[in-house]
Amino acid sequence: xxxxxxxxxxxxxxxxxxxxxxxxxxxxxxxxxxxxxxxxxxxxxxxxxxxxxxxxxxxxxxxxxxxxxxxxxxxxxxxxxxxxxxxxxxxxxxxxxxxxxxxxxxxxxxxxxxxxxxxxxxxxxxxxxxxxxxxxxxxxxxxxxxxxxxxxxxxxxxxxxxxxxxxxxxxxxxxxxxxxxxxxxxxxxxxxxxxxxxxxxxxxxxxxxxxxxxxxxxxxxxxxxxxxxxxxxxxxxxxxxxxxxxxxxxxxxxxxxxxxxxxxxxxxxxxxxxxxxxxxxxxxxxxxxxxxxxxxxxxxxxxxxxxxxxxxxxxxxxxxxxxxxxxxxxxxxxxxxxxxxxxxxxxxxxxxxxxxxxxxxxxxxxxxxxxxxxxxxxxxxxxxxxxxxxxxxxxxxxxxxxxxxxxxxxxxxxxxxxxxxxxxxxxx
Amino acid sequence: xxxxxxxxxxxxxxxxxxxxxxxxxxxxxxxxxxxxxxxxxxxxxxxxxxxxxxxxxxxxxxxxxxxxxxxxxxxxxxxxxxxxxxxxxxxxxxxxxxxxxxxxxxxxxxxxxxxxxxxxxxxxxxxxxxxxxxxxxxxxxxxxxxxxxxxxxxxxxxxxxxxxxxxxxxxxxxxxxxxxxxxxxxxxxxxxxxxxxxxxxxxxxxxxxxxxxxxxxxxxxxxxxxxxxxxxxxxxxxxxxxxxxxxxxxxxxxxxxxxxxxxxxxxxxxxxxxxxxxxxxxxxxxxxxxxxxxxxxxxxxxxxxxxxxxxxxxxxxxxxxxxxxxxxxxxxxxxxxxxxxxxxxxxxxxxxxxxxxxxxxxxxxxxxxxxxxxxxxxxxxxxxxxxxxxxxxxxxxxxxxxxxxxxxxxxxxxxxxxxxxxxxxxxxxxxxxxxxxxxxxxxxxxxxxxxxxxxx
Numbered sequence: 001x002x003x004x005x006x007x008x009x010x011x012x013x014x015x016x017x018x019x020x021x022x023x024x025x026x027x028x029x030x031x032x033x034x035x036x037x038x039x040x041x042x043x044x045x046x047x048x049x050x051x052x053x054x055x056x057x058x059x060x061x062x063x064x065x066x067x068x069x070x071x072x073x074x075x076x077x078x079x080x081x082x083x084x085x086x087x088x089x090x091x092x093x094x095x096x097x098x099x100x101x102x103x104x105x106x107x108x109x110x111x112x113x114x115x116x117x118x119x120x121x122x123x124x125x126x127x128x129x130x131x132x133x134x135x136x137x138x139x140x141x142x143x144x145x146x147x148x149x150x151x152x153x154x155x156x157x158x159x160x161x162x163x164x165x166x167x168x169x170x171x172x173x174x175x176x177x178x179x180x181x182x183x184x185x186x187x188x189x190x191x192x193x194x195x196x197x198x199x200x201x202x203x204x205x206x207x208x209x210x211x212x213x214x215x216x217x218x219x220x221x222x223x224x225x226x227x228x229x230x231x232x233x234x235x236x237x238x239x240x241x242x243x244x245x246x247x248x249x250x251x252x253x254x255x256x257x258x259x260x261x262x263x264x265x266x267x268x269x270x271x272x273x274x275x276x277x278x279x280x281x282x283x284x285x286x287x288x289x290x291x292x293x294x295x296x297x298x299x300x301x302x303x304x305x306x307x308x309x310x311x312x313x314x315x316x317x318x319x320x321x322x323x324x325x326x327x328x329x330x331x332x333x334x335x336x337x338x339x340x341x342x343x344x345x346x347x348x349x350x351x352x353x354x355x356x357x358x359x360x361x362x363x364x365x366x367x368x369x370x371x372x373x374x375x376x377x378x379x380x381x382x383x384x385x386x387x388x389x390x391x392x393x394x395x396x397x398x399x400x401x402x403x404x405x406x407x408x409x410x411x412x413x414x415x416x417x418x419x420x421x422x423x424x425x426x427x428x
Numbered sequence: 429x430x431x432x433x434x435x436x437x438x439x440x441x442x443x444x445x446x447x448x449x450x451x452x453x454x455x456x457x458x459x460x461x462x463x464x465x466x467x468x469x470x471x472x473x474x475x476x477x478x479x480x481x482x483x484x485x486x487x488x489x490x491x492x493x494x495x496x497x498x499x500x501x502x503x504x505x506x507x508x509x510x511x512x513x514x515x516x517x518x519x520x521x522x523x524x525x526x527x528x529x530x531x532x533x534x535x536x537x538x539x540x541x542x543x544x545x546x547x548x549x550x551x552x553x554x555x556x557x558x559x560x561x562x563x564x565x566x567x568x569x570x571x572x573x574x575x576x577x578x579x580x581x582x583x584x585x586x587x588x589x590x591x592x593x594x595x596x597x598x599x600x601x602x603x604x605x606x607x608x609x610x611x612x613x614x615x616x617x618x619x620x621x622x623x624x625x626x627x628x629x630x631x632x633x634x635x636x637x638x639x640x641x642x643x644x645x646x647x648x649x650x651x652x653x654x655x656x657x658x659x660x661x662x663x664x665x666x667x668x669x670x671x672x673x674x675x676x677x678x679x680x681x682x683x684x685x686x687x688x689x690x691x692x693x694x695x696x697x698x699x700x701x702x703x704x705x706x707x708x709x710x711x712x713x714x715x716x717x718x719x720x721x722x723x724x725x726x727x728x729x730x731x732x733x734x735x736x737x738x739x740x741x742x743x744x745x746x747x748x749x750x751x752x753x754x755x756x757x758x759x760x761x762x763x764x765x766x767x768x769x770x771x772x773x774x775x776x777x778x779x780x781x782x783x784x785x786x787x788x789x790x791x792x793x794x795x796x797x798x799x800x801x802x803x804x805x806x807x808x809x810x811x812x813x814x815x816x817x818x819x820x821x822x823x824x825x826x827x828x829x830x831x832x833x834x835x836x837x838x839x840x841x842x843x844x845x846x847x848x849x850x851x852x853x854x855x856x857x858x859x860x861x862x863x864x865x866x867x868x869x870x871x872x873x874x875x876x877x878x879x880x881x882x883x884x
Contacts, residue, residue: 262492297494
């Protein structure tokens with residue numbers, strides 16, 4: 001049995017699965033149920049000055065019959081008094097001393113406000129703090145959440161204020177509603193953050209009702225943008241985690257968030273540099289019980305690979321993630337169609353013919369049977385045919401040997417520049 | 429498709445006819461189907477499973493690629509879960525309860541269960557580790573589904589369990605009684621191995637009351653579990669039953685699983701007497717052995733037959749003919765003692781009997797002879813009277829009497845489960861029910877000992 005425990009910037013938990021700060025961590029009752037189900041930690045729903053919520057708060061995207069491919073909310077931070085939350089945090093921590101409880105915090109960008117809430121929250125025995133610089137709706141209009149998180153100077157300054165008084169590790173939660181997340185991640189590091197977490201939700205409008213022309217969701221006929229999350233955002237989140245993980249200027253642990261629904265997603269985030277993960281939408285879709293398979297599946301995966309501890313996989317794929325200019329221009333793959341597996345839907349043909357490189361031919365053999373064949377000399381190895389193919393194993397993307405040695409764009413440009421400087425005519 | 433059906437029986441390659449009929453799901457099918465499952469909370473399919481398998485959880489684990497976990501979830505609730513994936517009447521149990529029956533179509537739970545357990549079998553996974561010994565011993569009479577299930581659970585509690593199995597191999601009905609094209613022996617053997625890996629000793633070829641005295645058994649173990657199942661097919665009580673060419677359906681099915689496939693039935697005419705699931709097995713096995721014509725004779729009608737609907741459909745697709753309201757009167761043989769025909773009489777349904785079915789009565793003067801080469805008897809199973817009497821247990825016509833809660837017999841040291849306690853008119857004698865009773869017996873025994881230890 002592999003060791004699943006993690007230590008994220010000093011915050012220990014029995015497994016890498018935390019509930020993200022969100023509706024599932026709204027109360028002691030919920031967090032305790034989650035811990036009983038097996039969650040290793042929970043980031044309590046953001047504490048701050050209590051707010052007022054609207055009704056009609058969530059919406060989801062269904063994709064081709066599958067529910068909740070993406071999810072959106074316009075709920076704000078906790079609407080319960082701080083005293084009540086603090087009492088429940090204290091009780092929950094007492095009952096579950098080995099589970100991580102992290103308090104998510106959001107106050108106005110003022111030093112004394114941050115100092116006050118940090119002290120009050122740490123007094124009840126939390127294991128760490130997470131600064132919510134990510135929430136993109138509602139609070140942002142009041143200068144908090146992502147409004148703060150989009151300005152590197154504000155991220156740095158507020159992190160610094162928190163660190164002035166904090167005794168527990170400080171995680172800074174970043175917004176993806178920004179051009180380059182490494183800018184705010186670096187600012188958090190400069191402010192003294194012990195860790196960063198990402199991503200918070202993405203600005204979104206889920207839809208418009210074709211009959212009423214109301215937004216989805218709407219509040220009395222009016223809508224406002226919400227925060228998008230769930231499986232659909234995973235690739236965006238994974239990239240942002242990976243970009244921070246590979247940045248030489250960002251050297252703090254990362255808590256990965258964004259569309260993580262099962263143990264396989266968690267493994268991907270950890271391979272890309274996350275020390276642990278946070279989950280919300282999948283729990284909102286299926287309940288806390290999903291963690292059983294997350295724990296067991298992760299454990300079985302590590303055992304099957306002979307890996308003793310989950311911490312051994314952290315960041316293992318980061319060196320494989322780079323810039324486009326570092327990719328080998330001489331690496332060649334082509335599509336091959338296995339006609340014995342192919343069901344002749346011709347989707348690969350039409351995709352290639354209309355939208356890629358016109359290299360899949362529809363042919364008929366001597367017995368009159370239709371088949372598809374790739375003209376490999378014209379194939380650019382784009383993967384499109386294998387992506388649209390509905391049958392596993394019908395199209396393989398295979399490497400074809402190239403006599404030329406590997407060469408990246410950057411290497412090519414460097415040697416061209418060198419040639420120009422030496423006044424060598426490379427065309428000869 | 430029609431062509432395939434026509435060719436599903438080969439007369440030249442009989443072995444092929446006994447290969448599993450239903451192909452397993454492909455990985456792609458399993459992924460698509462498992463993602464269709466709603467992952468209900470407090471799901472009705474769990475309640476509909478006699479062994480209470482956490483079905484949404486095992487399906488969710490298939491979807492996430494945690495196949496080891498999926499197989500564990502299945503097998504921890506049902507020690508013969510790989511067999512049940514193939515033989516359970518799922519449309520009457522889990523799949524019948526699936527909430528999607530009310531919206532689209534139910535999840536293929538049986539096939540998904542087979543996919544996960546096949547993965548464990550294929551990858552030779554050991555699912556459970558033995559527990560530390562608690563110093564107590566239990567003898568289990570019978571290594572079929574109920575006995576294996578009781579042994580597995582008891583072993584997990586730390587009991588030293590010995591199974592006494594009369595046949596050459598353990599597994600009972602799953603090994604010998606269910607036709608190969610539904611349940612290959614290797615599936616049953618894997619389940620037996622899983623139990624053996626928990627340090628359960630299985631003594632095969634050992635008949636209690638013959639190879640081992642009841643006295644030694646009762647003195648040698650703290651507790652005894654009687655899970656001996658049922659016996660042979662009873663006698664029809666008509667002339668000609670001892671002719672060459674008259675078979676006991678259970679023995680007949682066993683012969684197709686246990687040893688070579690005989691060529692003796694190629695081109696022959698066969699009748700099967702009875703219309704339960706075993707009769708269907710006898711008939712479809714005959715077809716697969718190359719018989720030219722196979723008829724099922726039943727003294728009642730299709731309404732009263734006890735075979736599952738899907739089994740009836742399957743037999744019809746195999747080309748089996750059904751002669752309703754027809755009872756055997758005499759089996760006719762030639763001078764060499766070989767079966768040549770069966771004399772039958774037409775029946776009609778009369779007054780209702782105690783079990784709610786109408787009593788069939790003779791239609792006078794309707795005797796007729798059907799020329800046949802073989803007669804297969806499938807009119808139920810006898811009880812192990814001798815064993816039950818030797819053990820000194822109270823019983824009702826061979827059905828061992830037990831406390832409905834504790835499954836304890838009239839001898840407090842002996843518990844019973846499976847077909848030995850299965851009474852007429854008590855629903856279906858299913859493998860899955862036997863498996864659950866085995867678990868129940870184990871829990872009852874453990875509760876009893878735990879209570880004693882607490883008192884001490």
